[in-house]
Amino acid sequence: xxxxxxxxxxxxxxxxxxxxxxxxxxxxxxxxxxxxxxxxxxxxxxxxxxxxxxxxxxxxxxxxxxxxxxxxxxxxxxxxxxxxxxxxxxxxxxxxxxxxxxxxxxxxxxxxxxxxxxxxxxxxxxxxxxxxxxxxxxxxxxxxxxxxxxxxxxxxxxxxxxxxxxxxxxxxxxxxxxxxxxxxxx
Amino acid sequence: xxxxxxxxxxxxxxxxxxxxxxxxxxxxxxxxxxxxxxxxxxxxxxxxxxxxxxxxxxxxxxxxxxxxxxxxxxxxxxxxxxxxxxxxxxxxxxxxxxxxxxxxxxxxxxxxxxxxxxxxxxxxxxxxxxxxxxxxxxxxxxxxxxxxxxxxxxxxxxxxxxxxxxxxxxxxxxxxxxxxxxxxxxxxxxxxxxxxxxxxxxxxxxxxxxxxxxxxxxxxxxxxxxxxxxxxxxxxxxxxxxxxxxxxxxxxxxx
Numbered sequence: 001x002x003x004x005x006x007x008x009x010x011x012x013x014x015x016x017x018x019x020x021x022x023x024x025x026x027x028x029x030x031x032x033x034x035x036x037x038x039x040x041x042x043x044x045x046x047x048x049x050x051x052x053x054x055x056x057x058x059x060x061x062x063x064x065x066x067x068x069x070x071x072x073x074x075x076x077x078x079x080x081x082x083x084x085x086x087x088x089x090x091x092x093x094x095x096x097x098x099x100x101x102x103x104x105x106x107x108x109x110x111x112x113x114x115x116x117x118x119x120x121x122x123x124x125x126x127x128x129x130x131x132x133x134x135x136x137x138x139x140x141x142x143x144x145x146x147x148x149x150x151x152x153x154x155x156x157x158x159x160x161x162x163x164x165x166x167x168x169x170x171x172x173x174x175x176x177x178x179x180x181x182x183x184x185x186x
Numbered sequence: 187x188x189x190x191x192x193x194x195x196x197x198x199x200x201x202x203x204x205x206x207x208x209x210x211x212x213x214x215x216x217x218x219x220x221x222x223x224x225x226x227x228x229x230x231x232x233x234x235x236x237x238x239x240x241x242x243x244x245x246x247x248x249x250x251x252x253x254x255x256x257x258x259x260x261x262x263x264x265x266x267x268x269x270x271x272x273x274x275x276x277x278x279x280x281x282x283x284x285x286x287x288x289x290x291x292x293x294x295x296x297x298x299x300x301x302x303x304x305x306x307x308x309x310x311x312x313x314x315x316x317x318x319x320x321x322x323x324x325x326x327x328x329x330x331x332x333x334x335x336x337x338x339x340x341x342x343x344x345x346x347x348x349x350x351x352x353x354x355x356x357x358x359x360x361x362x363x364x365x366x367x368x369x370x371x372x373x374x375x376x377x378x379x380x381x382x383x384x385x386x387x388x389x390x391x392x393x394x395x396x397x398x399x400x401x402x403x404x405x406x407x408x409x410x411x412x413x414x415x416x417x418x419x420x421x422x423x424x425x426x427x428x429x430x431x432x433x434x435x436x437x438x439x440x441x
Contacts, residue, residue, distance in 0.1 A: 013258040022311045028245035042249045049253045116232055121239040144241050149203050168194045175232055
C-alpha cells in the first residue's frame with residue numbers, strides 16, 4: 001500500500017471535493033472582505049483550495065470551514081506582503097491600544113441608544129469594508145460567517161479575549177459609521 | 187460589575203457565548219444600568235439588521251470550474267470524467283440503440299450510478315444553509331431569464347404553485363465538473379431539486395423512479411433535455427410532481 005499516495009490520487013481529490021467545495025461561497029465571501037478586489041479574491045480562493053488539498057491528508061480538524069478560513073487568511077497575508085508597496089493598510093497594522101484615535105468618534109449629541117435605520121445590503125457591505133483590520137476580519141467571521149469565538153480565535157491565532165475586545169470595537173465603529181451615514185454632518 | 191466590563195461582555199451575551207454564571211452577572215448589571223441596557227438593545231438591533239441583510243458573496247461559476255479543473259482528475263478506471271459526461275449525454279441514445287453490446291451497457295450503468303451519486307450530492311449540498319438558490323423567486327419569468335448565458339441549455343422553468351409545488355428559485359450547480367441548471371421547488375417542507383441538462387438524443391425516455399441514499403430520483407428525457415427530480419418526498423408524490431411538470435411543460439411549449 002502506498003503510504004504517500006501523491007496529490008494526484010483521484011480518490012483523495014474526490015473526498016476533498018465533497019468535503020471542501022460546499023464552502024466555496026463562504027471562503028469567497030471572506031476573501032472579498034479581506035481583499036476587497038473581486039479578481040484578487042478569486043485568485044486567493046483558488047490558491048486556498050489548492051493548499052488545502054495539499055494538506056488534506058494531515059487534516060484532523062477543526063471543522064472544515066474554519067480550517068479553510070485559516071488557510072485563506074494565510075494566503076491573503078501573503079498577498080498583502082506581495083503588494084507591500086501599495087498604499088493599502090496591512091491586515092495587522094492598526095494598533096489596538098485604547099489610546100489609538102478611533103476612525104469614527106461618536107458625535108457628542110448622538111444618544112448611544114439611538115436606533116439605526118435600515119440600510120440596504122450594499123451600504124452595509126461598504127460600511128463593513130471600511131472597518132480597519134483586524135476588526136473587520138473578526139466582525140466578518142462572527143456576523144457573516146457565524147463562527148464561534150473559539151473558532152475565530154483559532155482562525156486569527158489570538159486568544160478568545162482578544163476576539164471579544166476586537167468584536168466590541170468593531171461593532172462600536174460600525175455603529176458610529178452607520179449613524180453618521182444616516183445623519184450626514186451639516 | 188463595572189460598565190467597562192459589561193461593555194465587552196454584552197457582546198458575548200448577544201452572541202450566546204457566555205456561560206450561565208456570567209450571563210446572569212451581565213444581566214444583573216444591565217437591570218440596574220440604563221446606559222448599558224440601552225447599548226445592549228442598540229447592538230441587538232444592529233446584529234438583527236446585519237443578519238437580515240444579505241452580506242454574502244456568491245463565488246462566480248468560473249471560479250468553481252477553475253478549482254475543479256485544478257483538482258486531480260480520475261484517469262484510470264477507463265473513461266475520463268469528461269468522457270463519462272459525453273457518454274452520459276449520449277446515454278439515452280445508447281439505450282435507444284438497444285443492441286450496442288454488453289460493454290457499452292455495463293459502462294452506461296456505471297455512469298448512471300456515478301451521475302446518480304453526484305445528483306444526490308448536489309441535492310444534499312443545496313440543503314445546506316444559503317446554498318439552495320442563486321436566484322430566489324416564485325416567478326418563472328424571473329427564474330428562467332436568470333439562466334441565460336450561464337448554461338448551454340434553456341431549462342424550462344414552470345410555476346407549479348397551483349398544482350401544489352411551489353417554485354422557489356433556480357441555482358447553478360455542478361455535476362461531473364459541468365454546470366447544470368437546478369430549478370428548486372417546495373412541497374410542504376420538502377425541497378425538490380429538478381436538474382436539467384442537455385442530451386444528444388431527441389428520443390423521449392419515460393420517467394422512472396430510483397432510490398439512492400434514501401432519496402427518490404425520478405429521471406426522464408424530453409425534447410433534447412435530461413431531467414432528474416430529486417427529493418425526500420415519497421415516490422408517489424415525486425411522480426405526481428414530474429407528471430404535472432410534464433403536462434405543464436407540454437402546454438407551455440404548445441402555447
